[in-house]
Amino acid sequence: MSTAPYLQSPAATASHTEARLRIGGDWTLAHYAQLLPQVDALRSQLDAEVRVDLSDLGALDTAGAALLVELLGAGRLAELAADAPDLSRERRALLQTIGQAMADNEAPAHAKAGSALGDVFAHIGEATLTIWQHLVALLGFIGLTLSTLVSVLLRPKRWRLTALAAHLEQTGLNAVPIVALLTFLVGAVVAFLGATVLADFGASIYTVDLVAFSFLREFGVLLTAILMAGRTASAFTAQIGSMKANEEIDAIRTLGLSPIELLVLPRVFALLLALPMLTFVAMLSGIFGGAVVCALTLDIPLVRFLAILQEDIGLNHFLVGMLKAPIFAFLIAVIGCLEGFKVSGSAQSVGEHTTSAVVQSIFVVILLDAIAALFLMEMGW
Amino acid sequence: MSGEAIIEVRDLGNRFGAQVVHEHLNLDLYRGEVLGVVGGSGTGKSVLLRSIVGLREPSAGRITVFGEDLLSLSGERRSLLERRFGVLYQRGALFSSLTVLENIALPLIEHAKLSREAAERLARVKVALVGLPSNAGDKYPTELSGGMVKRAALARALALEPDILFLDEPTAGLDPIGAAAFDQLIGTLRDALGLSVFLVTHDLDTLYSLCDRVAVLARKQVLVADRLDVVADTDDAWIREYFHGPRGRAATQAATGVPGSS
Structure with a gap:
């Protein structure tokens, strides 16, 4: 019923005249754990010239859309949202909504961990x-x-x-x-x-x-x-x-x-x-x-x-x-x-x-x- | 809109002691639609919602969800079906001992079998998606305002990518800007994911901007369930008062841009 998602890096299709990032299958919550490492690995080596091919994309939910946004980045996403023959209007709206939300929302910096001894003293002080x-x-x-x-x-x-x-x-x-x-x-x-x-x-x-x-x-x-x-x-x-x-x-x-x-x-x-x-x-x-x-x-x-x-x-x-x-x-x-x-x-x-x-x-x-x-x-x- | 009913309520009866809340109530929810449920206070809107999601055993009648009777299923099959629900309770019902992020990550870890790290990463996306600031994720529910609790609860309801979303008064307590953003988010999700939404609300603006159909609960039954303009023209004293009262007129005007018809 559901088709396994895939992510084909541009390198694999390098023999073509134009490098293409092919994305297909079901990008859903069920496959999130499987896709996450691939996305992380590929994101860093993606250059701006690569064209994205979404023609085989099956099901898409917010989890999958979030991965796509992370993979493609805000710039390419805006491009896609403006002109992507493979995507329906509703999906473009979803990608844009999630892209917008994630752009406004960088992960907060975590508080610096203190030293153990300092923590103990702080704790004693607090308790007192x-x-x-x-x-x-x-x-x-x-x-x-x-x-x-x-x-x-x-x-x-x-x-x-x-x-x-x-x-x-x-x-x-x-x-x-x-x-x-x-x-x-x-x-x-x-x-x-x-x-x-x-x-x-x-x-x-x-x-x-x-x-x-x-x-x-x-x-x-x-x-x-x-x-x-x-x-x-x-x-x-x-x-x-x-x-x-x-x-x-x-x-x-x-x-x-x-x-x-x-x-x-x-x-x-x-x-x-x-x-x-x-x-x-x-x-x-x-x-x-x-x-x-x-x-x-x-x-x-x-x-x-x-x-x-x-x-x-x-x-x-x-x-x-x-x-x-x-x-x-x-x-x-x-x-x-x-x-x-x-x-x-x-x-x-x-x-x-x-x-x-x-x-x-x-x-x-x-x-x-x-x-x-x-x-x-x-x-x- | 496809004609496939994913929730069928037939002849539902609910009573608390001598007080009868529902009697011979019939209602359908079709795939991909937003159904607004309205009714006066005490007409049993929340009881209907609780009956459908299986929290309350009805006194009479039958409710099928995806063609199956929830209450007659075995525990495991029922749990599988329940994962396709997302429920936003009236007061949020966030787990008070967990942070917002952990609240959202919990179903992802338990059911979607994600690692804690991946679940929290996805949870952060949901936090952003419902319009919460990023530092809200690390807060506990008691540290949030009423409107923020609603949004966090929506994020948890959306965590497992549900097929049906049950919303109990989602915009009550939100400021108008937040409420409008909420309506728009639900609309986007419905269009992109084919979500079906069962929406209990008193917010006339939400009814006008979001709902495909409206069901009116009164006198222990669903009086009418149809497109908004059909419902608004129904000849019933309560409905007339509801849609053509001063607030109803204002909402119509806002939605259509022309002064109300009455």
Whole structure:
């Protein structure tokens, strides 16, 4: 059905009185790969005198036409376009269109490649700057959120209670099973560890204290915050990010509304309420996990477990844990929302910023928790 | 114009739940013609296009392309047939993780079995052909303006040298100069390559300057599909409003050089 294309160089027909470049067959995409090297080889040795014979040309598409344009060059093409008995008017128009397009459009010069060492330094510099910019942006956004918060707090009419309730359900209520299950398991694991290590000192009874201390002060709030960073910060970024990509944020602004008030505050408030409640669930469920292990492997019945709790553990440990919850909640929500606002246009950008939101919020949570632990230990609280 | 129909739509029905979009719809696309499809918003122009290219299984009726029913073909034969389509989606649908050049080169590498180098070289030609500046090839779709995305998407649609080109509102969002150049490019390609074009548009200037036939979609069917002057004279309230409203008159005047007939 299709005829193989050919390109006969003038040299092959040199015996004729006049050198002719014979072009024939189907010059189509299917033969592009085959023709390309021939065209490249012949183009350089073609002199201006050669006459072009296109009488056997079969099918021609834009790929083939592009090759012809490259082979013949603009000058000869103009000649052909003006007077070529072998070409139909439509084909001449095609050749001319492509010739025109390619003449206007020289391949751009590529940027010069730098040295490897220079690239490394440039990269380090860029990364450092990025961290600094992230920090500045985060602090700025926190300020913006707080100032909007203050202005809204005084006017109860502008409280978005419906949005708050919806987010509270998503971030709080829906997270209860996963938080409870995971902290129960970690509580059991900590109790096992305690039982194993403390048994060597004949102090396995202190497993109770270990579980209670760790969950009240650290694990309850830390595990919940990390879970929320993965579950909620990412959701906030994706929600706000896809609104940004869809120009909805711009629409909110041009309607004279504040995106911070409409989108950020309900989310921040929801997490501020949800995270302490979930932290409480996590503490109970972690200690319960520890109690189950104690009852099953250490022969410490539940009643005894509770009695030790009441005797040994002060209320201040519970308060230390609970006080960290709103701080973590605020940071997680703000980072999630901020990353959402940083999304630019594409779906890929939504994905990138979602990842970034999770990484940043987990980082911030653990960093703050470590600083708090140091501080509280020095203070003896 | 040869009388061979390469797309035949017969008795097509499309419904979304209780909402009926098409009912007993019939339409032909002939080889080498540009068929303009017009209709009010919500008359199912894009749904018709999606049904023909096989993205949507119709609720009733039959669609044959090159004499074959796309939905009943095996995967491989269907893929072979689909390579003869070039589709320009309303919003471009460029792959956002690839540059413009890679977008165009992708089908060339996958289907035409070109090396990456050759594919990018050919892709550069297509970029130039649709009127994009040469530095646009190395940009990502999000860095382009709406009109440039349209052109880049056209370049990708033309990559595999299709037999049928489906264009969904190609000139919407283009400036008048760009739109005119677009019309001219499609015209040149149709003449030189024998391309058949299925063109969904609201652009009256495109209808007048480019289309061989116009199909009017209304009341769940194709009301009329014929030459533009025949369609414009059809006695139907919507068609009269469309072609003889203020914008229709202006476009007629621009195309024929004489004041509109009404």
